[in-house]
Amino acid sequence: MSGALKPGERLPSTPHLVARFEAANATIQRALQSLKDEGFVRGHAGKGVFVREGRQFVVEATTYKSPGPRGYSYELLDVGEVEPPNDVAAAFAMSPGGGVIMRHRLLLHDGEPVELSWSYYPVDIAAGSPLASRKKIRGGAPQVLADLGFPERYFDDRISVRQPTVNEVEGLDLPADVPVFRQFRVVYSDFQRPVEISILIKGGHLYELSYHQVAGQ
Numbered sequence: 001m002s003g004a005l006k007p008g009e010r011l012p013s014t015p016h017l018v019a020r021f022e023a024a025n026a027t028i029q030r031a032l033q034s035l036k037d038e039g040f041v042r043g044h045a046g047k048g049v050f051v052r053e054g055r056q057f058v059v060e061a062t063t064y065k066s067p068g069p070r071g072y073s074y075e076l077l078d079v080g081e082v083e084p085p086n087d088v089a090a091a092f093a094m095s096p097g098g099g100v101i102m103r104h105r106l107l108l109h110d111g112e113p114v115e116l117s118w119s120y121y122p123v124d125i126a127a128g129s130p131l132a133s134r135k136k137i138r139g140g141a142p143q144v145l146a147d148l149g150f151p152e153r154y155f156d157d158r159i160s161v162r163q164p165t166v167n168e169v170e171g172l173d174l175p176a177d178v179p180v181f182r183q184f185r186v187v188y189s190d191f192q193r194p195v196e197i198s199i200l201i202k203g204g205h206l207y208e209l210s211y212h213q214v215a216g217q
Helices: 014-021 025-037 086-092 140-147 166-172
Strands: 041-044 048-051 057-060 072-082 100-109 112-122 154-162 180-188 194-203 207-210
Touching (some): 025 041, 025 048, 057 112, 086 180, 140 194
Parallel strands (some): 057 207
Antiparallel strands (some): 100 112
16 A cells, blocks of 8 residues: 555565564465455465555546446436435434435446445425436436536535445445445535535545645635
8 A cells, every 4th residue: 555565566475474574374364365355466376466456546526427438337226205314404404304305326437336325305406307216317416406407516525434334345345344435425506505415435445535626715
């Protein structure tokens, strides 16, 4: 992770690591297996263990990523009117018991799972629109919101790190003991009205988040 070993470089042999760290052979083998499970190194029979090619994949922190060949794609997992989690209801300033439209998706890059997301929209905006449909949306939610008269102006993210749930481990195909990023995103339209709130979950082992700040804003 520090870059001391370059992509494609062979790791020291197991006897060398045993001597260097004064550890048992079994301990070194478990450590190497953990690195393999987390995707940092690759084992090649008869040749050794090598640092994986390429750096961590950088995920742009945008509200929508355009699908493309060998790029991003989406799987729509669920759509429906639900009672939102407490933090979502609070961000919308909703009364208890109110409902929202929820879209649950899996984001992939080149066929590999990158992110699980739950996006919530006020019923008075989303009901009867493509946001409430069980179909993929061309141009994504930002285009629909703009067409409905609620263009996205900016968003705020809160990011935390925690251990994944069982469903997150399965949905993102995570190795054991890998934490996840949790983004809590509030998207605002004109007059600082929140029009979309998303909970975004990414594996913390292979990904970096990239933000761009406009000067003066």
